[in-house]
Amino acid sequence: MKNIHSNPTPLRQKFIEYLTLNRKAERTVHCYVSFIYSLAKHYRRSPDLLSHEDIQHWLYHLIAERKQAPSTINLAINSVRSFYGKLLQQDIEPLLHRIKRPRRPARVPRVYSMAEIEKLLTVGTEGNLRARAFLSCVYGGGLRLSEATHIQIKDLDGARHRLVVSHPKGGRQRYTLLSDNLLTVLRDYYRQTRPKTFLFPGLEPLVPINKGTGQSIFYGAVAKAKLPDRGGIHCLRHSFATHCLENGIEITVVQRLLGHASLMTTAGYLHIRAERLAQIQSPLGLLDLKSPLLDR
Template identity: 35%
Template sequence: MNELIQIGPISPLRQRLIDDMTMRRFSKETQRNYLRDVGRFATWLGRSPHTASAEDVRQFQIEQQQAGVPAPTMNSIVGALRFFFTHTLDRPDLARKLVRTRQVRKIPVVLTMAEVKRLLDATRSLKHQAALSVAYGAGLRVAEVSALKVSDVDSKRMLLRIERGKGGRYRNAMLPEGLLLLLRDWWRAGRQQGILVPDGWLFPGQSAAAPISTRQLYRVVVEAAEAADIDKRVGPHTLRHSFATHLLEDGVDIRVIQALLGHAKLNTTAFYTQVATKTVRSVVSPLDRLALASPSEEAPDG
């Protein structure tokens, strides 16, 4: 019997996994993804995953690869199973049998500043414009935008408090003056509509009791891009990519950008150097310097 598939009461094993994630302050989205991915393994296994063997783990990975499961999906499953085997089952021996799939990282799509403005202007409501402006103006992940509360806006220090970013990490994000003014406009409008309260969500969903979903924010971005005649493949993360790239092109130190994005590793942030075309264009090639050199100049030895 698959104890990770919720049918009726929550099984003890599923509850233990939930407790382990909650104790480590995993976000609701991360918990949902881990439950889904561990459940996928349990369904394949056909019995409780606490009975899994090293050979079961090996065969599961082989069959998933043969089935054409994309590398990002497989790595997500590996991360969930590693946590499950290590912390919930106390079976680190099984966790060591899991192999991450090598993944070629694609160069992200980045909008020009003019395209970002067109996209924001093309939104259908003040709430949507404010939410997308937060994604771009502060460089937040879509889940971080969704999870913002009114109390996370610190206008005195001009910061946005991100209570649970990726991996459960806390950080402060920047709050530009223009974004603060827009959020104040949204606050007044939301109060008049009766959907914004001091301790509530900054961007409520269909009801004030729940935040706007990441799926809804994705639809908002896609619809705004279409309305703005932007033919690039655009999603909420495109605004975060654009934020980082535009800062890099403006000469902001890459370690500052790393802190603003909440990246654990600098090489993750450094990837944006590949798309910072303005930075590349500003570099003078040695070939061009040859044309400027005096004919009498000689190149130094070595």
Template identity: 30%
Template sequence: MIWTAKLIKHNNENRIAIQFEKNDRLIQRIKEFDDARWSAQKMVWHLPDTIENRIRFKIAPQSNSLPSSEGVEQIEKFKQWLRSKRYSQSTVVTYSEALKSFMVFYREKPIADITNEDVIVYNNEHILKNNLSASYQNQIVNAIKLFFQTIRETKMMVDKIHRPKRSKVLPNVLSKEEVKLILEAHSNIKHKMMLCLMYSCGLRCGELLALKPLNIDSKRNIILLKNSKGKKDRIVPLSPKILNMLRDYYILYKPKTFLFEGQIIGNQYDARSLQLILKQAISKVKIQKPVTLHWLRHSYATHLLESGTDLRYIQELLGHNSSKTTEIYTHVSTKSIQQIKSPFDDL
């Protein structure tokens, strides 16, 4: 493989741009890397700027962007521990990169000497100083806590590492009319089918793309979701209307391995292509909101609640561990709120 690699900034992210002569085999190879993306603006494929990718593509690391040799070694051990615990690859990458940021900050300090006070200093001098988000800070805290739980000789008191106060952000929800417009925007049966299935079953993007024909149980009118988030299986009801659409889709496309396959038979459909399908639908129906695929799942849950479905059933259908996660939809349901009369009307 003949390629050139260089560091770039893309959407305020540090990335590694990989350039090579256009070739289907090479494109397929680069897609196998975690979080590989194509930039139409820069006309390059690009990957996360990680230690592993810098080494893999022979980019000399900047001394101030890497932890100490001890830190690099410990991060690698941490990754091996996460994998042995069967954490997903995306979680392994997220936690190891979060820990790397902390280790870079304390590259001059032996890991055994790092204390809880150092976490506070890092939060103040790095997170807050650079206006980084509370969710990113929470990610760092999760990684630090998990890492120091695996280290024997340490001054860190894991139970006393504090988290940032969580912001109460409500889920974004579309009206039924808006959902209908989006789902009917595409004439392409595959594009229409994917969006309809996501909304009708409240699926996450990854759950939809991992579906296989054998997961569809047409006799029991259910879909079996295997190994979803949190390594859990669950079942969701399949509406007769969706089942009829699936039969038409299956006759036309005859998927082999995955229910929705990309240009190469047997390969999973690309998540970025699915996002583009939604973007095109929104543009066609002229909805101005910044809709994402996950909005369809939020809308599904909220519409179920507004139609009278018990919150416990919604929790099961969404695959939430805690009922508190599902309860957030009670704050965006308008069924009760619309019945409240404003005192302004009596003036």
């Protein structure tokens, strides 16, 4: 569903207002409304006229016939709970409790080493100060792409060495790091470009660059530095988290810097890079095993 606000029915408008008043992010509102729209379209009836058996069959259709990803199924279940359980005040939980939520397969985040990050930000951005400033913000603050594109001048607090993440996922503003190295790059960039509102404006000075441009900046730097692709610009956020933990920063601090609601999400970065593994010595290697074997 491209535009949930285009000629909405009274019921859809009521659902939009309910989600918005409950402080759901814009993307979440669009996602939940789209799922309920798809459910109604599947049966060609208004969703408030559907039975719980209808809802169960629709979820079965998504899982067994359309073979949707675990994340999609979880979003569909959340949408049903919000619409029927919260908005319409129906007792939907007995149905949802019979459906086992699929688990997303655990994946170890793909990250760059610190040497590769240094190469990306120097060789990869040579002669392009905007690229160096943008990618330094993404890595240096552990930012999501949309958070980096929406950085405003007023978000920079050089005196306290902190950056306000003013466009966060889920709407929860937070502070992250603003190091001396990043400040130096940003001051050079500011003197050269003089942005007015957004640190990285798009074609219009009062509009931020779009996410596609941000990804293009990243891929251009990766190609120029001749580095492997680790899965798009989001790997810089993964790298930031991993490097923080490897350098002894407490996991609860990293959680707040990343803006994770759950510590379990941050714990996903407690993996060991291959380069780091090569530096670690087994406890067996610390033992003196040169003494002769006992005679038999």
